[in-house]
Amino acid sequence: MPPGLALGRHRVVGGAARDGRVEMSQEVDFDVIVVGGGVAGAVCAYRLAEAGHEVVLIERGAEPGSKNLSGGVFYCRVMEQVFPGFVDEAPVERRVTRNVLSFLNASSHVNIDYWDARLAEPVNAVTVLRARLDAWLASRCEAAGVMVMPGVRVDELIVEGEQCVGVRAGDDELRAHVVVEADGVNSFLAQNAGIRAKEPPKHLAVGVKSVIGLPRTVIEDRFHVIGSDGVAYAFVGDCTQAVAGGGFLYTNLESVSVGVVLRLDDLATKGLTASDVHDHFLAHPAVAPLIDGGELLEYGCHLTIEDGPTMVAHDLTRPGLVLIGDAAGFTLNTGLTIRGMDLAAGSAIAAADAIGAALAAGDYSQQAMDAYPAALAATFVGADMKTYARAPAFLEVPRMYRDYGLLLADVFHGIYDLDLTPRRHLLGTATRAFKGSGLKLRHVVRDGWAAVRAL
Amino acid sequence: MKVVIVYTWARDGANAAVRADGTVDWRGAKMTAGEDDPAALAVAKRLAEDTGGTVVGLTIGDGDASWVLARGVGEAFSVTDVPPYADNAATARVIAAAVERIGAVDVVVMGDSKQDPGVAPAVAGHLGWTALAGLDSASAVDGRVAAVRRSATEQQTISAAPPLVLGVAAEADVDTKPGMKELLAARKRPLTTWPMGDLVDPGDDVRSTGTRKPDVVAATLFDGDPATSAAQLVAALRADGVL
Ligand SMILES: Cc1cc2nc3c(=O)[nH]c(=O)nc-3n(C[C@H](O)[C@H](O)[C@H](O)COP(=O)(O)OP(=O)(O)OC[C@H]3O[C@@H](n4cnc5c(N)ncnc54)[C@H](O)[C@@H]3O)c2cc1C
Numbered sequence A: 001m002p003p004g005l006a007l008g009r010h011r012v013v014g015g016a017a018r019d020g021r022v023e024m025s026q027e028v029d030f031d032v033i034v035v036g037g038g039v040a041g042a043v044c045a046y047r048l049a050e051a052g053h054e055v056v057l058i059e060r061g062a063e064p065g066s067k068n069l070s071g072g073v074f075y076c077r078v079m080e081q082v083f084p085g086f087v088d089e090a091p092v093e094r095r096v097t098r099n100v101l102s103f104l105n106a107s108s109h110v111n112i113d114y115w116d117a118r119l120a121e122p123v124n125a126v127t128v129l130r131a132r133l134d135a136w137l138a139s140r141c142e143a144a145g146v147m148v149m150p151g152v153r154v155d156e157l158i159v160e161g162e163q164c165v166g167v168r169a170g171d172d173e174l175r176a177h178v179v180v181e182a183d184g185v186n187s188f189l190a191q192n193a194g195i196r197a198k199e200p201p202k203h204l205a206v207g208v209k210s211v212i213g214l215p216r217t218v219i220e221d222r223f224h225v226i227g228s229d230g231v232a233y234a235f236v237g238d239c240t241q242a243v244a245g246g247g248f249l250y251t252n253l254e255s256v257s258v259g260v261v262l263r264l265d266d267l268a269t270k271g272l273t274a275s276d277v278h279d280h281f282l283a284h285p286a287v288a289p290l291i292d293g294g295e296l297l298e299y300g301c302h303l304t305i306e307d308g309p310t311m312v313a314h315d316l317t318r319p320g321l322v323l324i325g326d327a328a329g330f331t332l333n334t335g336l337t338i339r340g341m342d343l344a345a346g347s348a349i350a351a352a353d354a355i356g357a358a359l360a361a362g363d364y365s366q367q368a369m370d371a372y373p374a375a376l377a378a379t380f381v382g383a384d385m386k387t388y389a390r391a392p393a394f395l396e397v398p399r400m401y402r403d404y405g406l407l408l409a410d411v412f413h414g415i416y417d418l419d420l421t422p423r424r425h426l427l428g429t430a431t432r433a434f435k436g437s438g439l440k441l442r443h444v445v446r447d448g449w450a451a452v453r454a455l
Numbered sequence B: 001m002k003v004v005i006v007y008t009w010a011r012d013g014a015n016a017a018v019r020a021d022g023t024v025d026w027r028g029a030k031m032t033a034g035e036d037d038p039a040a041l042a043v044a045k046r047l048a049e050d051t052g053g054t055v056v057g058l059t060i061g062d063g064d065a066s067w068v069l070a071r072g073v074g075e076a077f078s079v080t081d082v083p084p085y086a087d088n089a090a091t092a093r094v095i096a097a098a099v100e101r102i103g104a105v106d107v108v109v110m111g112d113s114k115q116d117p118g119v120a121p122a123v124a125g126h127l128g129w130t131a132l133a134g135l136d137s138a139s140a141v142d143g144r145v146a147a148v149r150r151s152a153t154e155q156q157t158i159s160a161a162p163p164l165v166l167g168v169a170a171e172a173d174v175d176t177k178p179g180m181k182e183l184l185a186a187r188k189r190p191l192t193t194w195p196m197g198d199l200v201d202p203g204d205d206v207r208s209t210g211t212r213k214p215d216v217v218a219a220t221l222f223d224g225d226p227a228t229s230a231a232q233l234v235a236a237l238r239a240d241g242v243l
Helices: A039-050 A076-081 A130-143 A188-192 A216-223 A264-270 A274-283 A341-361 A371-377 A380-394 A403-416 A426-437 A441-454 B037-051 B088-102 B119-127 B180-188 B226-239
Strands: A030-035 A055-059 A072-075 A095-104 A109-115 A125-128 A147-150 A156-160 A163-169 A172-181 A204-213 A229-237 A245-251 A255-263 A295-305 A321-323 B002-007 B054-060 B076-079 B107-111 B130-135 B137-141 B144-150 B155-160 B164-168 B191-194
Touching: A030 A039, A030 A163, A030 A341, A039 A055, A039 A130, A039 A172, A039 A341, A055 A130, A072 A076, A072 A245, A072 A341, A076 A341, A095 A403, A109 A403, A125 A130, A125 A229, A130 A147, A147 B180, A156 A172, A156 A188, A172 A341, A172 B180, A204 A264, A204 A274, A229 A403, A255 A264, A255 A274, A321 A341, A341 A371, A341 A380, A371 A380, A380 A441, A403 A426, B002 B037, B002 B088, B037 B054, B037 B107, B037 B137, B037 B164, B054 B088, B076 B088, B088 B107, B088 B119, B107 B119, B119 B130, B119 B164, B130 B144, B130 B155, B137 B164, B144 B164
Parallel strands: A030 A055, A030 A172, A055 A147, A095 A229, A172 A321, B002 B054, B002 B107, B054 B076, B076 B191, B107 B164, B130 B164
Antiparallel strands: A072 A125, A095 A109, A095 A125, A156 A163, A163 A172, A204 A255, A204 A295, A229 A245, A245 A255, B137 B144, B144 B155
16 A cells, blocks of 8 residues: 555544443444445445445446346336436336236247336336446435445455454455445355355346347337337246246337346256257247347346245344345245345335434444344335245246146137137136146146235 | 556447447447556556656546546546547547646657557647657656567667657556555545536547448368368368469
8 A cells, every 4th residue: 555545534433332332443434335336235325325424335347237237127116215206317218017928838828918007107117227227326326425436346344253344355444334235146245254155046046138229119119119118028938948937028218138037946957058048038939029130239147036035034134234135135036027126225225224323323233233124124125025925936836837828828729719610618618728738727726826825 | 757647538349349230339338448558557657757757647538537546646637528539630639638738748658549549649749749659668768768669579669858649558458456445545636627628629520421341251160180171171272273
C-alpha cells in the first residue's frame, strides 16, 4: 500500500459494553458491506444508503450485471416500495400481460393461453435483461451515496469470535458493523463460514438460456403483442426430454429469452447434457418457428434453486451477518413460474430495515440480526416460501414431464381429428384417451390433489 | 516531465458482433481499458519517475474514469460526453484539445490499439508534435525520451525530445487488479470532468456508405493419421495444379 494512503472514513465503535454484549473497539471502513451486486445486494445497499448509512457494494464482475444470466420475468410490484415508479424508470423490457402454459410432446402441444388486461393495471410482471437492470440498480445506488466497487471478488468473511466484522479480498480487508451476503446461489462465503452446507444436487437446477434477437415488429406479429406488452411461456414435457424441469420463453423488446431449467440430479440420472436438452428444445416444432430468423445474442448457463423452501431452513443470520436473496435460498420454482428476483428484493428490504435498526441501536448481536428473519416471516417472502413448500415434491412426479401432455393431446386429437368414424361425446373421448395413456386413475387423482395443495 | 496517460478511450472489440450484412453491433458496450492501457501506464509512470515529474490521467466517454486513479495515478481528467467515434481523427481531436487544456504537458502516452490504430498519430498531428508508435517501453535520458521498439529481428531505440506522443503496444497482459483499499483511495483522488462542448467541436463523424462481410475462403482439413493426411494433401495440391 502506498504511504499516506487515505482510507475511507474511520470510526471507533463501542466502548462500554451494554447488557454484557461484547462490543468491538475496531475501526470500520463502512457501516455496512454488501457482497454481490445482483438484485438482492443492490436493493439492500440502496435502501441503507437512502437511510443515511455508509455502504459499500462489492461485485466481482467488471460491471454489475456482467456476470448475471440475462434475467427473466420479474414480478416487480415489490420494487415500488424501494423505487417508486420502477416500471417507468427502470430499463424493463416488456410488461407481461399474456401467460402461456404449454404442454409439449414430440409432435403435438396443448397450450393454455391466458391474456388479461388487468395484468397491466397495475403492472405485475415485466421482462428484464439483467445486464441492463443491474447496471441501472448500481447507478441508483451510486446516486444514493453507495460506494459501488466492481471487479473485486470477496474471498472470505472476517469473523472474530462469533462476530462477523468484515470481508477479505486478496491482501485487503474491509471492516463494517454488518456484512450482507448477497452473493447468489453458490454463496461460497456462506458455505465457508459454515452457515450453509454444500447443497445436494436435488436442491439445484441448471438453467441454459439463449437470448435471440428479433426485430420489434417481428416480435409484435409473432407473439400478438402491441406496444410494450409481452408474453411469457412456461413449457413442460418434451422440452426437457423427460428430465425434471421445464422450458421458458419470454419476449423482450427486441429479443426473446428462451431456455430450459433442469434439475441437476435428474439430468445426471438420464445421462443427458444441459446444452443438448437446450438445443433440442429450441429445435422443437413448437418453439423453432417462434425464434426463426433470429440472431443469437447471448448464450449462457447458470445454477438456480429448485428447492428454495428446504434451502432456507438454514440460518439466515450470524452476529454481524445476514444472508439475502439466492445466497439465502429465496427462489421458488412452482413449475409455472420461477421467482427469484422478487424474493431477492423482498428479503433485501427486510434485511435493510433490520440492519438500520441495529445501526441506530449500535447492536450487532445475534438477537439484533434476528429481527430480519422475524420481519421477513411477516412479508410475502416468508408467506410464499411456506405456501409453496410442497411444490418441489410435486414437481418430482415423473408423469408431469411426459404422460399428462400426451394425454391432453390425445383428448384434443379425439375432438379435432374427424376421421369419418362416428363421434363420441367429450367424456367418451377423454375416457378413451385416458385408457390409452397407461396412466392409473389413482395416480391422476393423487397428482391432482398434490397440485392443488402444492401450487 | 509532465506525462499524460490516456486510458479507457475506446470500446472493446470483444463486445461487438458483426451482423450478416457486415455492420457492427456494439450492443451498448462501454468504453473500457484496452489491452495496451496497462503497458502505456507503466511507460508513463517510468518517464515521470525518471525525471521526478508527474503523471495525470485523461479519459473520454463513458468508461471508468477511476481506472487510473486506482492504479497509483494521483489526478485525472475526463471529457465525459464523447461518443465512440468511428473516425480516429475525431477521437484524437477531443484528446488533443483536452491535453491542451491540461496544459504544460511534455509527453502523452497511450495504448496502441489494434482497432483504432490512427488515434495516437492523429493526436500528435492535432498537437503538432512528434509521434512514436508501436513502442515496447520508454525511459527518460537527459531530458529526452529513449523509446524502444522491437521487431522480429531487431530492437530499435529511438531518442526524441519532448513534446511527444507515444503509442505503446503491450507484449503481454500486464494489468494488476487493484485491491479494495486502492479502490477506496481512488475515490479520494481528484477527478476533473469537462463536457466536450467546453473543449472542442469535433465536427461530423465519418459516415459509412456501405458494409459487407469479407469473402469466406474455403479451407479443407485433412484429419487422420499423419501419413494418410499428408498423402491426401499432396494429392489435393496436385489436383489443383500447385505441384
Ligand atoms: C435460467 C434461469 C432463469 C431464471 N428465471 C427467473 C425468472 O424468470 N424470474 C425470476 O424472478 N427469477 C429467475 N431466476 C432466478 C433469479 O435469477 C435469481 O433468483 C436472482 O438473480 C437472485 O438474485 P440475487 O441478487 O440474490 O443473486 P444474483 O443475481 O445471483 O447476484 C449475485 C451477485 O453476486 C456476485 N458475487 C458472487 N460471489 C461474489 C463474491 N465472492 N464477491 C463479490 N461478488 C460476488 C455475482 O457476480 C452476482 O452479481 C432464474 C434463474 C436462472 C438460472
